Amino acid sequence: MASRAENMAADLLAQHDMDGAPVDVKCLAKLCGIVVVPQAFNDGDVSGMLLREDGRPPVIGVNTRHADVRQRFTIAHEIGHWALHPGREVIFDRPMRINRRDSVSAMATDREEIQANAFAAALLMPERLVRDGVRQLPLRTARDPEAAAAKLAERFGVSQIAMSFRLVNLGLAS
Structure with a gap:
């Protein structure tokens, strides 16, 4: 929620x-x-x-x-x-x-x-756009939380740390 x-x-x-x-x-x-x-x-x-x-x-x-x-x-x-x-x-x-x-x-x-x-x-990092971004990542990148956060951070114009927190908070990474 x-x-x-x-x-x-x-x-x-x-x-x-x-x-x-x-x-x-x-x-x-x-x-x-x-x-x-x-x-x-x-x-x-x-x-x-x-x-x-x-x-x-x-x-x-x-x-x-x-x-x-x-x-x-x-x-x-x-x-x-x-x-x-x-x-x-x-x-x-x-x-x-x-x-x-x-x-x-x-x-x-x-x-x-x-x-x-x-x-x-x-x-x-709107939830819908982050979820779409994760789905669009190559499987190898999506399976590596650091690589996924780095790639998405670049796309969203945020730090890798901020994206890592967002991925965790959305249940997309551990």
Whole structure:
């Protein structure tokens, strides 16, 4: 049974007629009214953040010091926060809501981080497309979990580790 995060990711892809891989997360963010700002963060531990301020479009900041596949996952993760969570209010000179992705949140010990990671995985690696991709692999590649993850990761524009987790979570690898 699909989770709320997975269902919301699938709905968002369907709503914007995105049914192929790799998913263009920057385009999807734009279609959702979210501004993506690539930036080399001084803190290399921070992958990205989502900033929401009433009356302004949401902004996703993504660390350009990280690999492209990580940046894509971070953008998808922050879209997940946008879709699923209100964010924690922080007061600068006016109230704002922020979600941050760093090495602690990447460990997914917080419920919201787990949901945002599930959303990102479902957004970047939709179940139907992953299952189709596995069926299309040569039998020799499909039987080798590392080779299958590597080949599919390339097709979906994600890291091999992210694809390995997705294959395991979908019951397609052990």
